[in-house]
Amino acid sequence: VTDPSINSTSGSSNLIARVNKPLQVFEDAREQLIVAAKSGLTPKIESIDLMRSCGRVLANTVHSDMAVPPMDNSGMDGYALKLADVKFGPNADWSEPILVCARVPAGASPEPLLTGTAARIFTGAQIPAGADVVVMQERVNVQGDQFSISAKPALQVGEAIRCRGEDIQTGAPLVLQGQVLTPARMGLIASVGVGQLDVYKKLRVACFFTGDELTMPGQALRQGSIYNSSRFVLTAALASLGCEVIDLGIVPDTLAATQAALRQAAQEADLIVTSGGVSVGEEDHVKPAVLSMGRLDLWQINMKPGKPLAYGRVDRTDQSFAHFIGLPGNPVSSYVTFMLLARPFILALQGANFEAPRYFHLPANFDWPKPDKRREFLRVVINQQGALDLYRTQSSGALTSMAFSDGLIDVPPGTVIAKGQSVRFLPFTHLGA
Numbered sequence: 335v336t337d338p339s340i341n342s343t344s345g346s347s348n349l350i351a352r353v354n355k356p357l358q359v360f361e362d363a364r365e366q367l368i369v370a371a372k373s374g375l376t377p378k379i380e381s382i383d384l385m386r387s388c389g390r391v392l393a394n395t396v397h398s399d400m401a402v403p404p405m406d407n408s409g410m411d412g413y414a415l416k417l418a419d420v421k422f423g424p425n426a427d428w429s430e431p432i433l434v435c436a437r438v439p440a441g442a443s444p445e446p447l448l449t450g451t452a453a454r455i456f457t458g459a460q461i462p463a464g465a466d467v468v469v470m471q472e473r474v475n476v477q478g479d480q481f482s483i484s485a486k487p488a489l490q491v492g493e494a495i496r497c498r499g500e501d502i503q504t505g506a507p508l509v510l511q512g513q514v515l516t517p518a519r520m521g522l523i524a525s526v527g528v529g530q531l532d533v534y535k536k537l538r539v540a541c542f543f544t545g546d547e548l549t550m551p552g553q554a555l556r557q558g559s560i561y562n563s564s565r566f567v568l569t570a571a572l573a574s575l576g577c578e579v580i581d582l583g584i585v586p587d588t589l590a591a592t593q594a595a596l597r598q599a600a601q602e603a604d605l606i607v608t609s610g611g612v613s614v615g616e617e618d619h620v621k622p623a624v625l626s627m628g629r630l631d632l633w634q635i636n637m638k639p640g641k642p643l644a645y646g647r648v649d650r651t652d653q654s655f656a657h658f659i660g661l662p663g664n665p666v667s668s669y670v671t672f673m674l675l676a677r678p679f680i681l682a683l684q685g686a687n688f689e690a691p692r693y694f695h696l697p698a699n700f701d702w703p704k705p706d707k708r709r710e711f712l713r714v715v716i717n718q719q720g721a722l723d724l725y726r727t728q729s730s731g732a733l734t735s736m737a738f739s740d741g742l743i744d745v746p747p748g749t750v751i752a753k754g755q756s757v758r759f760l761p762f763t764h765l766g767a
């Protein structure tokens with residue numbers, strides 16, 4: 335197979351040697367992308383309100399300068415007392431009556447307990463000095479301003495008390511530089527009273543969608559055309575990664591139009607993401623366009639779907655460059671390669687620590703007797719038994735398989751699967767979907 339785009343370029347590409355060579359190994363490609371992302375400039379830092387930080391990458395580790403909880407407090411509605419003050423007669427089902435001398439709602443600052451008495455207390459309220467247990471209200475019998483405690487089960491010192499510093503100790507590193515701010519991590523930062531954070535500036539990502547057949551939803555479909563579904567998948571996926579998306583829309587299948595779009599994208603963005611036109615057909619202009627304006631470092635990965643994925647750079651006039659990722663055109667291929675390769679790359683570019691997604695090992699509820707020579711990522715659904723059903727179609731054009739399955743199984747090249755066998759499952763929720 336000869337590649338027309340490679341013949342028509344100046345010959346500077348280090349990929350020329352790869353024609354007819356084996357495809358790039360998936361993990362090597364991912365590693366190469368992460369190295370490329372980290373070898374560039376460190377992203378700039380900005381200070382923002384905690385409230386607006388969801389999805390952003392923390393640029394400076396947040397330490398706690400306080401303990402959480404800040405004071406011993408009650409885990410229940412009940413009665414705070416000193417356990418040694420509770421008297422049980424021989425074989426008695428109930429304790430001797432205890433007098434209630436105080437009432438401590440959440441937010442109150444309680445007086446020390448009077449010896450031999452109890453305080454009525456509510457969830458989250460500070461434990462009065464002198465008390466060492468909270469007796470839950472369900473196990474007491476109230477008579478006026480006194481109550482008795484059922485003897486069983488035996489009470490323990492510290493029961494139903496949430497201790498000062500139990501969750502977070504003073505001085506502890508809380509959320510680390512490079513960690514993505516999730517709702518729970520935002521809450522954690524709020525719980526130590528920090529309201530302003532240093533995060534890395536948003537990555538500017540320009541994207542465009544190649545294909546003369548593409549039409550925007552809302553417009554009439556011409557004969558032979560299809561709607562530009564990938565625009566919605568990819569711009570939403572980029573936005574959910576915290577990127578500032580510059581959407582350049584549909585670009586016609588010509589070299590000149592592709593070059594013009596790349597030029598504009600390189601001027602406006604740190605990263606260019608394209609869809610389609612990156613295979614070897616005569617109508618595929620993305621690769622030759624990139625080669626004419628920069629370089630390609632990666633092309634054609636040993637994976638299915640997603641083989642045509644490309645990575646390189648588009649030069650700007652001032653010696654700097656924009657990163658370039660060319661995703662395949664098929665909507666399943668583009669989204670799968672986005673999740674598995676573009677997402678780690680983008681996280682690394684944003685200053686985030688990348689951790690390879692961990693596999694779940696679940697049984698396959700299907701046979702896969704005719705494997706591909708490439709590493710396959712099959713779309714599967716978790717069934718009621720916790721096993722994996724194969725989604726009804728595995729076509730790289732069928733977006734239903736992404737919309738209505740739960741994740742991918744990672745099948746090594748040439749591997750047969752028999753029903754019941756354990757396979758490596760990657761839930762979409764772990765891939766940012």
Ligand code: AMP
Nearest residue numbers: 543545562563564565610611662663664
């Ligand atoms: P290509 O890689 O450009 O040859 O495209 C491969 C397949 O994906 C073709 O069937 C295209 O029509 C389809 N395709 C390309 N871009 C999109 C898009 N943005 N939305 C939906 N389908 C697309």
Ligand code: MG
Nearest residue numbers: 545610611663
């Ligand atoms: Mg095309």
